[in-house]
Each structure stands twice: as C-alpha cells, then as structure tokens.
Amino acid sequence: MKALILAAALAAQTAATGLPADEEARAQALMREVRCMVCAGESILDSNAGQAQDMRRFVREQVALGADDDQVREALVQRFGYAVLMRPPVDSSTAILWATPVLLLVLGGGLLVTSMRKRPSKT
Numbered sequence: 001m002k003a004l005i006l007a008a009a010l011a012a013q014t015a016a017t018g019l020p021a022d023e024e025a026r027a028q029a030l031m032r033e034v035r036c037m038v039c040a041g042e043s044i045l046d047s048n049a050g051q052a053q054d055m056r057r058f059v060r061e062q063v064a065l066g067a068d069d070d071q072v073r074e075a076l077v078q079r080f081g082y083a084v085l086m087r088p089p090v091d092s093s094t095a096i097l098w099a100t101p102v103l104l105l106v107l108g109g110g111l112l113v114t115s116m117r118k119r120p121s122k123t
Helices: 002-017 021-032 050-064 069-080 092-116
Strands: none
Touching: 021 050, 021 069, 050 069
C-alpha cells in the first residue's frame, strides 16, 4: 500500500516538474542530502522556505542538464559552502563543522560532572 502511494506521489511530482521518473528520483535523493540554509537541520526536500524552493529548482535543472550528483553538490558548495551538505566531507576546511558537536558534548559532560560532584560540607 505504501509503495503504491509513493509511486503515485512520485508520478504526480514527475508530472509537475517535467522530469522523467528516474531523474526526479535522483533529484529528490540529492535534495535529501542538501541542507536548507534558512531552516537549519532540514533538507531542502522537507523545507517550505523560499530559498529551499529555489535550491530544489536548481537541483532539478542541473539533473535535467545531465550533471552528475557530484557536479550538483559541488555547484551548491561553491555557492553556499560546505555547510549546505547534510554530511560534509571530513577535511581541514570542514573540521569546525565536525568538531563543534564533539566539543559541546565534552563541555556539557564536564559541566555535568562538576555540578554533580559532592561539595564538602562546612561544619
């Protein structure tokens, strides 16, 4: 039943975008990998922001022009930086993107341990 609903939704999307079903599926897979720059944490496929709509249109145009997935990702990175990717590559230019969550976790753990430590009572 779910497969039938998904197929119908994909067919409706294909009719709306004018892309063949295989290209629309590839475009949507790419859209899941691209972060909305307005709604942090959401992919452009899930976001209703105007910029996300523009980015979806750009991805579909690039797919229709025959660009491969890496070329589309690179074009988006050139325009918005590595933060646009849901999973940016690990290298020196993206180290801060990968290190920030770890640093925050370590700092939070340190604060938790410090606050839970028993303080000596004054008697």
